[in-house]
Amino acid sequence: MVLKREPTASFHSVRYILRVLETVSQHGGGVTETVIARESGLPPLHLAPILRMLRREGYVERLPDGAYAAGASLVLLGSDATHRQALEAKLQETLSALRDTVGAAVYVSRYIDGEVRVTQFAAGPRTPAVREWVDFRSAAHASAAGKCLLNQLDQNGRRDHLARHKIARLTSRTVTNERQLFSRLDAQPATVPVLDLQEYAVGTVCAAVPLSAGAAVGCLALSLPVEHAHRLRAAAETLNRRAAPVALSLTF
Structure with missing residues (x-):
């Protein structure tokens, strides 16, 4: 399998996030935002939203003096014995x-060994998952997730x-x-979500965005009943x- 193009914007964001995490990890006693910006090469304007996201996700924490240190999520992921379980639990969280934020079922799909696979999802009574009436592996041409993966x-x-x-x-x-x-895939802008307007299943609409990280091909998708189109x-x-937090999980 060969990737169609250079890594997407999601990956570039993850690359910068990893720089920030590396800098924080190297300063066990805490590190200021100024030092993070200097050592990661990120301007403060770009660094601030990354730090907010990393705090929200528990990867870093802010100390009383305003410095940043490794958070519980990053510490847990650093343990070899619990790495896989911790990663899956963090991603599910x-x-x-x-x-809950988008009010829709959400899914992580990967292209693994030539097949479309939904590797993790979150749904609920008010946000039902799409019914897999045709195997997702055979429906890449119709589903938002499948088209997003094929597009990569x-x-x-x-x-x-x-x-x-077929x-x-x-x-x-x-x-x-x-x-x-x-032709539609080639015309799809990399930064615009791929849509499925009842192409896979009558009564369901979906959207997907790429989660490309290095050689990994993945996407983040959502589904809604057509009455919420x-x-x-x-x-x-x-x-x-x-x-970005989901793409980050694919790199660990």
């Missing part, structure tokens, strides 16, 4: 908070996937022409803005 592959990677999972009409809105599908674009924009 992040997804649950995001679900090159042409050969896409063709390989569709050779193994395009099928799932609803009257499903695009079943490969050339038309590829008027909230889709606003929810997708929020999803895009809040993607």
Whole structure:
């Protein structure tokens, strides 16, 4: 599999976040924002929102004197014995908070060994998950998550996937022409959420944003009942803005 393009904006944000975490970790007794900015190479204007996010997610904490130190989440992730469990628990916590913020079921999907896989999700009574009436692995051409993942592959990677999972009409809105599908993917701006307007399932609309980190291909998605379609674009924009903590988890 070959990535279609350079890492997306989400990855570049994560790269800067990792610089900040590395700087904080190197100063066990705490480090000031000025020193973090100097050692990470980030201007204060960009550093401030990153620090706010890292505090919110528990990766750093602010000491009484205003300096920053490693937070509980970062300390826990640094333990080899509990790393995997801690990472999954932290990601689930992040997804649950995001679900409540956007008022929709949210999902993390990955492209692993040539297959679309939903690796984690958060749903609830008021935010039901989409019913998987057709295996997501066979519906990449129709679902927002699947299209977002395919959009991160090159042409050969896409063709390989569709050779193994033939395009099928799932609803009257499903695009079943490969050339038309590829044309839409090529025209999709990297910073704009990919939408599924009842292409996978009648009665459900979805959106997805990329979570590319190095060689990993992933996305963050949400689904809404069609009666809430008027909230889709606003929810997708929020999803895009809040993607960094989820993308960060893919790098650990």
